[in-house]
Amino acid sequence: MQIRSILLTSLIACATVSASAQYPGWQQSIDYTMDITLDTASHQYRGEMTAKLKNNSPDALDRAFFHLFFNAFQPESMMDVRSRTIADPDSRVGSRIVELPEEEWGWIRVESLLVNGQPVEFVHDGTILDVILNSPIRAGKRATFEMTWTAQVPRQIRRSGWMNKEGVEYSMTQWYPKVCEYDHDGWHTEPYIGREYHGIWGDYDVTIHAPKGYEVGGTGVLQQDLASARSSGNWNFVAENVIDFAWAADPDYEHTSAAAGEVMLHFYHQASEDYDANWEALPAYAAKAMAFLNELVGPYPYPQYSIIQGGDGGMEYPMATLITGERSLRSLVGVTVHEMSHSWFQAVLATNESLYEFMDEGMTSYVTSLCMRHLFEEAMTSGVPHRSSYSSYISQALSGNEEPLITHADHYQTNRAYGVAAYSKGEVLLAQLAAVIGPEARDKGLKDYFAKWAFKHPGPLELKQCMEFASGLDLDWYFQYFINTTHTIDYAINSIYEGAEQATIEMERLGTMPMPQNITVTFENGDIQKFHAPLVMMRGSKALDEDEILLEDWPWTSPTYSFTILTPSPIVSVELDADRQTADVNRGNNTAAFDTQWQRVFQRH
Ligand SMILES: [Zn+2]
Known part of the structure; x- marks a missing residue:
């Protein structure tokens, strides 16, 4: 048996990280x-x-x-x-x-x-x-x-x-x-x-002279009382430490506000019989979303946020968003949460989105999925909130039209390739870290990343470094493969040879991107055993649950990997990545099942 009974993970010092921060x-x-x-x-x-x-x-x-x-x-x-x-x-x-x-x-x-x-x-x-x-x-x-x-x-x-x-x-x-x-x-x-x-970043002091009767909303805090702005048509907004300034004006806006902790939320929409009820329900969701995001990522640093009907879908700006407003409640809340989530990534971290669009749209999509589950109280089963992003990324990867995440946002060959890369694969980049460093280290890494790099324009190396610090693992390979290449993940069970009291399981890396593997073995007596095989180049393993057993490291240079386990009763099935945390592009070969009592050998080929 090649099972180590104790966790051999040792935290690596950051000095072993080869890439330097930008x-x-x-x-x-x-x-x-x-x-x-x-x-x-x-x-x-x-x-x-x-x-x-x-x-x-x-x-x-x-x-x-x-x-x-x-x-x-x-x-x-x-x-x-x-x-x-x-x-x-x-x-x-x-x-x-x-x-x-x-x-x-x-x-x-x-x-x-x-x-x-x-x-x-x-x-x-x-x-x-x-x-x-x-x-x-x-x-x-x-x-x-x-x-x-x-x-x-x-x-x-x-x-x-x-x-x-x-x-x-x-x-x-x-x-x-x-x-x-x-x-x-x-x-x-x-x-x-x-x-x-x-x-x-800088301070904006913007005075807008609009015709009387227009309501003006946007980035920044109105410097005079609302009544005097309305009566004079002169609107003076001040915003500190923002990368942009947006506004909107319309004579028919209904303007309401609500507090979200210390932050004042403003809502501007045109009255509409069909959609007023959704806009009336929105403030409670928006306030709850802001509280959730503050907890998940870090404190929102500005005094106000405006949600304004306008534009052509949803677009984020510092302290404001313009969204189309004729939407179902779920859609209205969804677009609001997505654009509000950008505040942390587009407005405060403000990565160069032309070069690293996935660090804005992808990370925003990642937290949006979690926030929507929270708001609508849907099951938080492992991996589920991000399922649609996994699916769209995998289907694009299999189409042959995928372009690497590192492509400049304007220069993708198709809008679809941009969209899937920036939003879906970017979301998977973070979600999939659950399989690499574990969810707790990933969540800590995200908080640390925001705290350390707010108002500094971080790039991918800064994110990688925070995930390395949070996990104690070397992640050069993960970010290199997933960001710079279109290599894909595909692991398979090759064979199982089962003897009287033990079994030898062989796995194979068929895909071109290595990943650590979770292996779940189910026995006839109902027992389930979970194993984890980290990669040599990680210099350790994610934290395992008490019932998970750590296997020897898998050198990525070896296409196959075998391990032997003690079997309390005959094996029913062996499954790789049962929680679907990795973007394995072919799940058809992830499971090996014994469907008859007498068959005690499984071979994929
Ligand atoms: Zn977005």
Whole structure:
């Protein structure tokens, strides 16, 4: 018998981790003051802005860049061409941009720009403004950008714009000239094709002049009382330490609020006989969700969160979300929980989502699944909350069209490949850690990750490192395989040879990604024995339950692995990964069953 009776796991020191953390210890900071005048007759607005950038990098910057997202909503823009030429167009965009009449285009034109009081040269280049500085912004120095611009709000197509399909007038997201992020990876000047953002944290002081009668909600805390904002049409919001600012305006909004602990929740929706009851039920769910997420991940750090009917589905912004509102209660709560969950990953951790979209959408989907089970009091059976993500990832992997998680969000060959990778495989990445390091270590690792990397733009290595610390296991291989490759997991029972009092079980790794294995053996007398085979390269094992028996480590270089057990009575069946914690792409070979009394040998081939 090759069973060790005691757990030989020894906690490894972090020094054995080969990859180093990415975070360089600095990040840029920026503060915006904006004054915005909205003209609802022309759907245009005028903006004045002072943006104070502190160059905390060790580098001298001789250029600067701003995002001009609204310029994507014009015929022949990169977003338009991409959405008409990709194999599986997003139905929300399709050919809608090329069909827009000119008065419904989006555009944003910078009229004047001073840097530290001096005019500078600037070039509009699609959705990016390229600023040629008169003199470099040296390391540790500040630069003040004073800008005026005019913009036309596009007819609502994707996320932002005028008049969404439910009749909300202004969904103002990705709407102002926003300084591009410069980090240890250099400038991030992605043209706006359709998805994912990266930004600099800072304080926003935004005053919006809207026509009287409009209700305005968004990122930040309203600085005057609601009645005076409504009567004057001047809305001043301040948001501290956020990576973006979004708002929405409509004359028909009903605005309610509710407390979730210390946080004030705001709700904006248009009255509707069909959906009012769902919106009335929403605050209680939203408050309960926030409490759950605070416990699961870490404390929400902002004073308010606004849930606003608008946009074209659901999209997350700091301290706010825009969601479509004509939904069943379950759908309304589901989209709210998903977008609220982004607060922890998109707004506070704020990983570069263009490069590591799975660390935003995937981790958000992971906690959303758990939160929805909690809200609707559904069974928390192991693995079940994430089942649909396992299924969609496995079917994509088997289709041959999977692309690795590390693919840039805009550059997947299909929208489907992006969606499955970012949301489903990203969710599985965390859920599956239950099989690798155990659920307790994974849950601790998630909390530690948030506590350590909030407001620091972590990447995959930082997540891996926190999971290694929490478990004491080496996880280079897990993150390398699951993020950087499309290798898949498939383990099988090859054979069982059963003697009088013992049996030898052989397993085989058929897939190209190694995984530790849980083996469940069921005997005729009703006994069940559970075994666990870790991988050599983990340098230990996850914590086992009292009734689980630790086997010798499996070197991944060996395709097969045998172990011998004592048998209290004849074996009925042997199953790999009975709790379905791993994304094994072929479960048909995971179980070996003896269906007759006399058959005491099982062979797969
Ligand atoms: Zn999302």
